[in-house]
Amino acid sequence: MLTLKVITENTEEVIRRLGKKRFDGKVIINKVIELDKKRRNTQVVLDNSLSELNALSKSIGQLMKEGKKEEAEAAREKTTQLKENNKVLENEMREIEQELQNILTTIPNLPHDSVPEGSLAEDNLTEKTGGVMPDLAEDALPHWELAKRYDIIDFELGVKITGAGFPVYKGKGARLQRALISFFLDSAHEAGYLEVQPPYVVNAASGYGTGQLPDKEGQMYHCNEDDLYLIPTAEVPVTNIYRDVILNESDLPVKNTAYSACFRREAGSYGKDVRGLNRLHQFDKVEIVRIDHPDHSYQSLTEMVDYVQTLVEKLELPWRILRLCGGDMSFTSALTFDFEVYAAAQKRWLEVSSVSNFESYQANRLKCRFKSGDKKPQLCHTLNGSALALPRIVAAILENNQTPQGIRIPKVLVPYTGFEYID
RNA sequence: GGAGAGGUGCUCGAGUGGUUGAAGAGGCACGCCUGGAAAGCGUGUAUACGCCAAAAGUGUAUCGAGAGUUCGAAUCUCUUCCUCUCCGCCA
Numbered sequence: 001m002l003t004l005k006v007i008t009e010n011t012e013e014v015i016r017r018l019g020k021k022r023f024d025g026k027v028i029i030n031k032v033i034e035l036d037k038k039r040r041n042t043q044v045v046l047d048n049s050l051s052e053l054n055a056l057s058k059s060i061g062q063l064m065k066e067g068k069k070e071e072a073e074a075a076r077e078k079t080t081q082l083k084e085n086n087k088v089l090e091n092e093m094r095e096i097e098q099e100l101q102n103i104l105t106t107i108p109n110l111p112h113d114s115v116p117e118g119s120l121a122e123d124n125l126t127e128k129t130g131g132v133m134p135d136l137a138e139d140a141l142p143h144w145e146l147a148k149r150y151d152i153i154d155f156e157l158g159v160k161i162t163g164a165g166f167p168v169y170k171g172k173g174a175r176l177q178r179a180l181i182s183f184f185l186d187s188a189h190e191a192g193y194l195e196v197q198p199p200y201v202v203n204a205a206s207g208y209g210t211g212q213l214p215d216k217e218g219q220m221y222h223c224n225e226d227d228l229y230l231i232p233t234a235e236v237p238v239t240n241i242y243r244d245v246i247l248n249e250s251d252l253p254v255k256n257t258a259y260s261a262c263f264r265r266e267a268g269s270y271g272k273d274v275r276g277l278n279r280l281h282q283f284d285k286v287e288i289v290r291i292d293h294p295d296h297s298y299q300s301l302t303e304m305v306d307y308v309q310t311l312v313e314k315l316e317l318p319w320r321i322l323r324l325c326g327g328d329m330s331f332t333s334a335l336t337f338d339f340e341v342y343a344a345a346q347k348r349w350l351e352v353s354s355v356s357n358f359e360s361y362q363a364n365r366l367k368c369r370f371k372s373g374d375k376k377p378q379l380c381h382t383l384n385g386s387a388l389a390l391p392r393i394v395a396a397i398l399e400n401n402q403t404p405q406g407i408r409i410p411k412v413l414v415p416y417t418g419f420e421y422i423d
Numbered sequence: 424g425g426a427g428a429g430g431u432g433c434u435c436g437a438g439u440g441g442u443u444g445a446a447g448a449g450g451c452a453c454g455c456c457u458g459g460a461a462a463g464c465g466u467g468u469a470u471a472c473g474c475c476a477a478a479a480g481u482g483u484a485u486c487g488a489g490a491g492u493u494c495g496a497a498u499c500u501c502u503u504c505c506u507c508u509c510c511g512c513c514a
Contacts, residue, residue, distance in 0.1 A: 043473050047483045054483090057495040061441040064494095076494045083494085246470090374452085377470080 001104050001364045003379070007032055017110040020326035022119050028103060035100045042096060046089040053082045105214060109361040111326050112335035119327025124338070130309070131318035133342065134400040140345040143398040144276030146407065147173065150422050153394075155276070165266065165274070165281035172422045176397075176409070177284060179416030180390050181259050184286035184311065188387060191307050193257035193288055198237030200260055201228045206240040209366040211332040221263050230263035234287040235384045242291050242368040247380065249372035253292035253300055257387070260285065277391035278350065284390040290383040291368060294360065297381035298335075301357045304385045305337050308353050311388055314412040317396050318342040320349065334359040341392065345399035350392040355385030398422075 007014055007029060018025035056075055063072040116125045147153035152173025158166040169177050189195055207213035207229050212220060221230035231237055238258050247254065262285050266274070273279050288307070292300045305321065312319040324336040339353035360379035363369070369377035401408040406423030414420055 040473065043483080047473065050484085051482055053494080057493095058442070060494045064441085072494080079494045374468085 001361060002107055002110065003360065003364055004032070004036055004100075004104075006110075008036060014110060018108065020111045020115060020117060021108050021329065022327040023108055025107065028107065032100065032103055032107075035096055035103070039093070039096045039100060042089060042093050046086065046093055049082060049086050049089060053079060053086065056082070108331045109334050109358065111329060111333075112357070114323070115329065115335060116323060116325045118325035120325070121328055123325035124328055125323040125325070127321040127323050127337065128309075129318075129320040130313060131316065131342075133318050134344045136344050136400070136402070140399065140402060142276065142345045143343065143395040146398045146402060147276065150407065152176070152422060153277070163281070165279070167277070167280065172417070172419060175417055175419075176394060176413075176422070177390060179413050180388075180393065181284060181286060182416050183413055184387060185257065185259055187311060187314075188257035188286065188288055191255075193255045196238060196241070196256050196258045198231075198234055198241075198258050198260060200231050200237075200263075202231055202236055202240065203228055206236055206243070209240050209243045210236045210362055211365065212236060215331055218267055219265055221265060231260060232264045233262050233285060233386075234258040234260035235289060238287065238289045239291075239362065239366065239382055239384065242380070242382075243366040245368055246377050247291065247368075247370040249293065249370050252370055252380070253290050253296060256289045258287055258289075260287070262389075272346075277395040280391055286387050288385050288387045291363075292381045292383060293370065294378070294381050297357050297359065297383060300381075300383055301335065301337075301355065304355050304383060304387075308339055308355060308385055308387050312339060312341060312352070314410070315341075315393065315397065316410045316412075317393070317400065318344075330354075330356065332356075332358050332361050334361065339386075339388075341396045343392070343396045343399045345402070346395075350395060352392045352396075353386040353388050356383060358382045358384075 002014070011029060011033065015025045015029050018029075056079055060072050060075050063069075063075065116123060118124070141149070144153075144155065147155075150172070152170055154168045154170060155164075157168040158164075161168070185195060201223065204213060204227065207220065212229070212232060216232075220232055222228075223230070237260075238256050241256070242254070261282055263282050264280075266279055266281060269279055277283075288304060290297075290300050290304065309319070309321070319339060319341050322338045322340065324333075324338055329336050333356040336354055336356040338351050339355070340349040340351050342348075343350050359381050362382045363379040366382070368380045368382065370380050371377045397410065398407055401410070403421075406421035409417050409420055409422070
C-alpha cells in the first residue's frame with residue numbers, strides 16, 4: 001500500500017508512474033487526496049470536541065471532591081450534547097478512513113524508474129543470458145513423456161488422488177525433488193540466509209500483509225471451517241514474521257530462507273502452459289526474503305539476482321534474466337527480475353524465479369519498521385525471490401539432459417541424489 | 424471435543440471507576456563516578472493520527488479486538504479473538 005505522504009506530496013509523479021503499470025490513477029488519486037483532506041478536517045473538529053469533554057469530566061471529578069454538587073450537575077448536563085456530537089463525528093471519521101483504506105488497497109505499487117514501458121511479455125527487457133543451449137536430437141521428448149518413460153512422475157495418479165496439477169513423484173523423481181530442496185537450502189545457508197520453517201497455512205491478516213488479500217483472493221486455497229489460507233508461496237508466512245515489528249537499524253538487512261510446498265488455484269489457466277510440470281496447483285519452492293533499509297534495498301536486490309544466477313549456472317541450465325515491464329509486473333512490486341531457463345524439448349523458456357523489491361509497499365501494510373537512535377520509526381523495504389521453484393527446473397533438467405543412457409543429473413546435485421542418471 | 428485460567432509498555436509485574444501513558448523491578452541508552460571494568464548514582468526509554476511554516480510545543484487515540492454503562496473505564500457489562508492448563512483424541 002502506498003503511503004498517504006507519498007500520494008499527497010508527489011501527486012503528479014505518482015500518477016505518472018502508475019501509468020507505467022497500466023494503471024490510470026488520475027481520478028482515484030484525486031479522490032484519495034480529497035478524502036485525506038476531509039479526514040484531517042474531521043479529526044481536528046473531533047479532537048477538539050473530545051478534548052472539551054475530557055476537560056469537563058476532569059472538572060466534574062474536581063467539583064465532586066469539593067462538594068460543589070450544583071456546579072457539577074450543570075457541567076454534567078453540558079456533556080450530553082458533546083457526547084452525541086462526538087458519536088456523529090466518530091462515525092464520520094470511521095467511514096472516511098474505511099473508504100480511504102479501501103481505495104488505497106486498489107492502487108498498485110509504483111514501478112522503479114528503470115522499469116521498461118510496456119504491457120506484454122514481449123516488452124520485458126532481456127538483461128543477461130548464460131549457459132549452453134543443449135543440442136538435442138529431433139526426436140527429443142518433452143518432460144512429461146520422459147517422466148512416464150522412467151516412471152518418476154505420475155500425473156494420472158495425482159488426478160486420482162486429488163485432481164489435475166497435483167502430481168505424484170516416485171523413486172528417483174521423488175529423490176530428485178528432495179535433492180533440489182536440500183541443494184537450494186544449503187546454498188542459501190552458505191549465502192548467509194537464516195533458514196526457517198514456516199506454517200503452510202496462514203490467517204487473513206497475513207494474506208493481507210503481503211498483498212495476496214484482497215487483490216488475489218481467488219488464487220489461494222481457503223479452508224472455510226477455520227478461515228485459513230494455504231500459502232501460495234513461503235513469502236507469505238516468512239515476510240509476516242515481521243508484521244507489526246520494529247527492528248533495530250543494525251539488524252538490517254534481515255535475510256531469511258524457507259522451503260515450502262506452495263498451493264495455487266491457478267483459476268483460468270489452460271493449454272500448453274499447464275502441460276506436465278509447467279504449471280501445478282502444488283509445487284515445491286525455496287524462497288529467499290530480505291527486510292532491508294531503504295538506502296540499501298537495491299543493493300540487496302542485485303545481490304539476490306546474482307545469487308539466483310549462481311544457482312542456475314550450477315545446474316548447468318541455459319538461462320536468461322528479464323527486467324519486467326510495467327504491465328507484466330506484479331501489483332505489489334517496484335522492480336522485478338524474472339529468471340527463465342530453457343526447456344529444449346518444448347523449445348520454451350520457463351520462468352523459474354521472480355526476484356522483486358517491494359520497497360515500502362508491503363512494509364506499509366505489514367507495519368514493518370526500523371528505528372535508528374531516537375528517530376521516528378521508518379518503514380523497511382521488503383524483497384523476495386524464488387531460489388528456486390522446483391517443477392520447471394525439473395522439467396528443464398529432464399528435457400535438456402536426456403541421453404541414450406538416461407537422464408544425466410547435474411554434477412552439483414549428485415552428492416544430494418546419490419545417483420548420476422535416471423534410467 | 425469437554426472443563427478451567429488468563430490476555431497491561433522491550434520483559435516481568437502492580438493496578439476493581441477520577442491528573443494512569445499507566446506504580447515497581449528488570450532490560451536498554453546516555454551521563455557521572457573509575458587507571459579500566461564491575462558496582463553505585465543520575466537521566467531517559469511506546470506507537471499512530473492531527474494542529475503548527477518548522478522546531479519547541481500541543482490535541483486525540485491506544486492496557487487483545489469490538490460494542491455498551493458512566494460526566495469519567497485498564498478497572499463494570501456484553502460480544503468476539505487469541506493464549507495457557509487439565510481431560511479426551513492423536514503424529
